Amino acid sequence: MTKTTLHKLLLGWLPVEWQDTIGTWHRYRLHGNKGTGNAIIARVDGSTFHGGLADRWKGIVSLYAFAKATGREFRIDYRFPFDLTEFQIPASYDWRLQEGELSDLISRVCLKRVTAQPTFDRMIRLPQDKQIHCYANRDWVEAINQQFHTSYTWGGLFAELFRPSQRLLKAMDTYRPRLTDDYIAVAFRLQNLFGDFKEYDYEPATPTRRQEILHLCRSYLQDLHRRTQKPILVTSDSQRFTQEIAELPFVICTNGKAAHADTIRNAPDEQYMKSFVDFYLLASAQEIYCAGTEEMYPSEFPLYAAKVNNRPFYRERLS
Numbered sequence: 001m002t003k004t005t006l007h008k009l010l011l012g013w014l015p016v017e018w019q020d021t022i023g024t025w026h027r028y029r030l031h032g033n034k035g036t037g038n039a040i041i042a043r044v045d046g047s048t049f050h051g052g053l054a055d056r057w058k059g060i061v062s063l064y065a066f067a068k069a070t071g072r073e074f075r076i077d078y079r080f081p082f083d084l085t086e087f088q089i090p091a092s093y094d095w096r097l098q099e100g101e102l103s104d105l106i107s108r109v110c111l112k113r114v115t116a117q118p119t120f121d122r123m124i125r126l127p128q129d130k131q132i133h134c135y136a137n138r139d140w141v142e143a144i145n146q147q148f149h150t151s152y153t154w155g156g157l158f159a160e161l162f163r164p165s166q167r168l169l170k171a172m173d174t175y176r177p178r179l180t181d182d183y184i185a186v187a188f189r190l191q192n193l194f195g196d197f198k199e200y201d202y203e204p205a206t207p208t209r210r211q212e213i214l215h216l217c218r219s220y221l222q223d224l225h226r227r228t229q230k231p232i233l234v235t236s237d238s239q240r241f242t243q244e245i246a247e248l249p250f251v252i253c254t255n256g257k258a259a260h261a262d263t264i265r266n267a268p269d270e271q272y273m274k275s276f277v278d279f280y281l282l283a284s285a286q287e288i289y290c291a292g293t294e295e296m297y298p299s300e301f302p303l304y305a306a307k308v309n310n311r312p313f314y315r316e317r318l319s
Contacts (some may be wrong), residue, residue, distance in 0.1 A: 022178060024078065041077055053279070062158055086165060091162055114134060168277065179231065179233065188292060190292075207218070233253075254277055
C-alpha cells in the first residue's frame with residue numbers, strides 16, 4: 001500500500017471537516033506561491049474520489065452557479081486523468097487558471113471536499129480573503145436558485161462554461177453525415193456486464209444473460225423505431241454491445257472503446273474522448289432515452305445531456 005493510498009484510507013474514516021483540515025496541512029505549504037484572487041476553484045486532480053464524467057460536470061456547474069450567486073471569480077483545475085482543455089474549452093466565461101494564479105500556501109487556501117454532499121451548506125460561510133479549492137460532484141443548481149433567488153438552469157450554465165475543442169468537433173463530425181436533424185438517441189449503461197468496461201468492482205454477466213440482455217435491447221430499439229420512424233443514435237459504455245447493435249439498419253452507434261474517468265488512469269485520449277462525443281451527440285438529439293434491464297445502471301449521463309438543450313428525456317425499464 002502506497003503512502004498516498006494509506007493517507008486516503010485514513011482520511012475516509014474521519015468527519016469531513018477533519019478531512020479538510022488534515023488535507024490542508026498535508027497538501028499545502030507554510031511558504032509557497034501566494035497566488036492571486038479569491039476565486040472558487042473546482043479541482044479534479046485525482047487526489048480524491050471524483051466520480052464519472054457526468055458527476056464531475058454536476059459539481060463544476062454547481063460551483064460555477066455558487067460563484068456567480070456570491071460574486072466570486074471561478075476557475076477549473078481539471079487534469080485527471082486528462083487535461084479538460086483537450087476536449088472542452090471556455091465558451092462565454094473563461095475558467096482557465098492563469099500562470100501563478102493557483103495558491104499552494106496554507107494561509108491563502110480554504111479546502112472543501114463536498115463530493116457526495118447533497119446540499120451546499122458547507123459552502124455558505126467561506127472566507128472572503130482566500131481561494132476556495134473545492135471538490136464537488138453533485139447538482140446544487142435548484143438549491144442555489146432557492147437560496148439566492150436566482151433563475152439559473154443547468155444547461156444554461158453549462159453552455160456559458162463549455163464548448164467543444166477543435167479536436168472534439170472533428171471526432172463528432174464523423175457522425176454528422178449519418179444523423180438527420182430529427183434523430184433520437186438511446187443510452188445503454190452496462191458497466192461491466194459484457195466484460196469490456198472496467199468500473200470499480202462490477203462483475204460480468206454470464207454468457208447466457210448477456211444474450212438475453214442483448215435480445216431485450218435490440219427488441220426495444222426495433223419497437224422504438226417502428227413507433228417513431230426516426231434514426232436512432234445509440235451510445236453505450238460497452239464496445240461489444242454496440243458492435244452487436246450496429247447491425248440494425250436504422251441505428252447509428254458511436255465507435256470505439258470507452259474508459260471510466262475515475263478508474264482508468266492511463267488510457268489513450270481517444271478512449272476518454274468517446275464519452276464527450278457521446279454526451280454532445282446525445283444533447284443534440286430531439287428526444288433522449290435511457291433504457292436498461294434490472295441489472296443495468298440507471299445512468300444520469302443522458303439525463304444531463306438532455307438538460308444541455310432542454311430536450312425531452314425518458315427512462316425505460318426493459319424486462
